[in-house]
Amino acid sequence: MQTVGFIGLGAMGAPMAENVSDAGYPLVVYNRTRSRTEPFAERGEIVADSVREVAREADVVVVVVTDDEALEAVLEGDDGVLAGLTDGTIVLQMSTVTPAATEAAAEAVRDAGGQYVDAPVSGTVGPAEKGTLTVLAAGPDDLLGDVEGVLGAIGEPIVDCGAVGDGARMKLFVNLLLGDMIGAFAEALAFGTAQGLSYDDMQTVVEAGAVDSPLFSIKGENIAADDFEPRFPIDLQFKDLRYAVEEANDAGVPLPQTAAARETFSAASSMGHGGEDMAAVVKFFEQVAGLSVGDSES
Numbered sequence: 001m002q003t004v005g006f007i008g009l010g011a012m013g014a015p016m017a018e019n020v021s022d023a024g025y026p027l028v029v030y031n032r033t034r035s036r037t038e039p040f041a042e043r044g045e046i047v048a049d050s051v052r053e054v055a056r057e058a059d060v061v062v063v064v065v066t067d068d069e070a071l072e073a074v075l076e077g078d079d080g081v082l083a084g085l086t087d088g089t090i091v092l093q094m095s096t097v098t099p100a101a102t103e104a105a106a107e108a109v110r111d112a113g114g115q116y117v118d119a120p121v122s123g124t125v126g127p128a129e130k131g132t133l134t135v136l137a138a139g140p141d142d143l144l145g146d147v148e149g150v151l152g153a154i155g156e157p158i159v160d161c162g163a164v165g166d167g168a169r170m171k172l173f174v175n176l177l178l179g180d181m182i183g184a185f186a187e188a189l190a191f192g193t194a195q196g197l198s199y200d201d202m203q204t205v206v207e208a209g210a211v212d213s214p215l216f217s218i219k220g221e222n223i224a225a226d227d228f229e230p231r232f233p234i235d236l237q238f239k240d241l242r243y244a245v246e247e248a249n250d251a252g253v254p255l256p257q258t259a260a261a262r263e264t265f266s267a268a269s270s271m272g273h274g275g276e277d278m279a280a281v282v283k284f285f286e287q288v289a290g291l292s293v294g295d296s297e298s
């Protein structure tokens with residue numbers, strides 16, 4: 001059985017690691033804020049003092065951290081992953097980062113004697129807990145085969161997206177759509193509220209028609225219940241929209257809707273809602289238009 005390292009035990013990394021442990025893989029875990037490792041220590045898993053130690057002890061090193069900067073921070077430095085890699089160790093990068101950061105990380109890992117799989121995930125905390133994330137895997141076929149068991153514990157389906165970098169590209173594709181959709185939903189709800197429409201009726205009309213989506217049902221309920229507990233927070237969605245627009249600019253593809261959504265998320269973050277769930281983007285419209293969306297009084 002491969003020993004699996006986990007770097008980053010946040011909202012996503014912790015349940016992903018638990019599922020890998022439940023599938024029978026021994027773990028060695030690290031989190032910058034050590035308190036997040038406590039549930040793993042209680043389960044009898046090894047808690048490492050550095051990411052270098054994780055890389056030294058594990059056959060497969062799963063990374064689930066915030067962004068490009070966090071990925072670079074865990075790879076580089078005297079105590080970084082690269083310093084601890086032994087020949088053939090597989091770095092399984094599952095954070096949402098840019099294709100450029102992915103390709104640079106893969107090159108650095110290979111230069112240090114390791115191997116690299118690019119495998120971000122689509123889905124949020126609930127699917128992470130259930131082990132039903134969609135895995136956007138990319139890399140050589142033999143390597144994908146080597147990590148199939150670990151990926152299978154994390155999610156299903158496992159979509160083979162192509163070469164390293166293509167997993168990151170697929171992730172930006174789907175989160176661009178997600179950000180555009182939730183931004184448009186919040187905007188439509190603000191419009192309807194301003195027109196005096198009933199929130200419940202708007203939700204019924206959405207769910208009965210061609211625009212129906214589980215996203216609108218789930219987030220519609222959250223908005224009605226004033227439940228903005230972060231599953232996927234505003235700041236992470238803002239990051240992904242930024243990455244998508246930057247990538248598209250480089251490719252010469254205009255993304256006017258996504259750029260608008262990015263600015264809406266930027267504004268919601270500036271207003272202090274960055275740590276709340278992405279559904280809290282509705283608060284941007286509430287604050288600028290003086291509305292209360294989902295309030296039974298309105």
Ligand SMILES: NC(=O)c1ccc[n+]([C@@H]2O[C@H](COP(=O)([O-])OP(=O)(O)OC[C@H]3O[C@@H](n4cnc5c(N)ncnc54)[C@H](OP(=O)(O)O)[C@@H]3O)[C@@H](O)[C@H]2O)c1
Nearest residue numbers: 008009010011012032033065066070073095096124231232
């Ligand atoms: N939440 C979702 O629904 C969702 C869904 C799909 C993909 N993702 C992606 O998955 C990744 C993790 O998301 P999350 O929701 O788990 O975020 P999170 O709860 O904020 O966790 C982020 C993790 O990254 C670590 N980290 C950040 N900067 C670091 C650094 N410089 N050095 C070392 N560790 C660092 C954090 O450590 P500390 O505990 O010390 O802060 C924490 O373990 C992100 O790329 C996100 O876009 C999220």
